[in-house]
Amino acid sequence: MPKVIVSGLSVSIDGFAAGPQQSLHDPLGIRGLELHEWFFENKQNPAMTGATAISAQVDERVAQRAMDGFGSFVLGRNMFGPNRGEWGDDSWKGWWGDDPPWRAPTFILTHFPRPPIEMEGGTTFYFVTTGIFEALERAKKAAGAKNVKIGGGVSTVRQYVKAGLVDELQLSISPTFLGQGESLFPGLDFPALGFSIVERAIGAHAMHITLSKNC
Structure with missing residues (x-):
């Protein structure tokens, strides 16, 4: 049965996920890129030996899983871009250029309507002004037999988890303290929401844990 999954979400030791x-200069917020070293390090320095190579393979496997097998995506407005309010001239089409990594129907939560945008590689952005439930229903229909990914940002993930709409969370705990930013955990009682840790792995640059709803 298809699931609603949060995957590849990086979190600092002190609980900040952004x-x-x-801003345009800092898409992930100030120092936010540090949270994703586990993802980018393997791309930049693939040659490793011994135990480090094994750990790097863990990070690489999690990075691949974070994008594979999804039939649609749901993103918050902040995940799509830094601009706020009305869309203006509609020139902004996301952080990712002409060929975004989603390559599937992608639903953007927003208060301001905008026509769909067809991009290269199979991505079409749809802008949903009617809330998280409507966006998820549309994403499920678009995904068919595949899973739906709640792709962020932090506020969007928190809303879906609090509403009991997420089946699985795959978190990557990066060994860094941000001190400030967008916190993931306050007010989220994962055991009370029915989650338990079902998988854990130590990578070269992060600890990866999977939380799943109890059967």
Whole structure:
């Protein structure tokens, strides 16, 4: 049965999943890129030996799983871009250029309507003004037999988890303290929401844990 999954979400030791003051210069907020070293390090320095190579393979496997097998995606407005309010001239089409990595129907939560945008590689952005439930229903229909990924940002993930709409969370705990930013955990009682840790693995640059709803 298809699932609703949060995957590849990086979190600092002190619980921040994004840095403060997101901007065009800092898409992940100030110092937010540090949370994703486990993802980018393997791309930049693939040659490793011994135990480090094994740990790097863990990070690589998690990075691949974070994007594979999804039939649609749901993103918050902040995940799509730094601009706020009305869309203006509609020139902004996301952080990712003409060929975004999603390559499936992608539903953007927003208060401001905008026509769909067809991109290269199979991505079409749909802008949903009617809330998280409507966006998820549309994403499920678009995904068919495949899973739906709640792709962030932090506020979007928190809303879906609090509403009991997420089946599985795959978190990557990065060995860094941000001190400030967007916190993931306050007010989220994962055991009370029915989650338990079902998988854990230590990578070269992060500890990866999977939380799943109890059967």
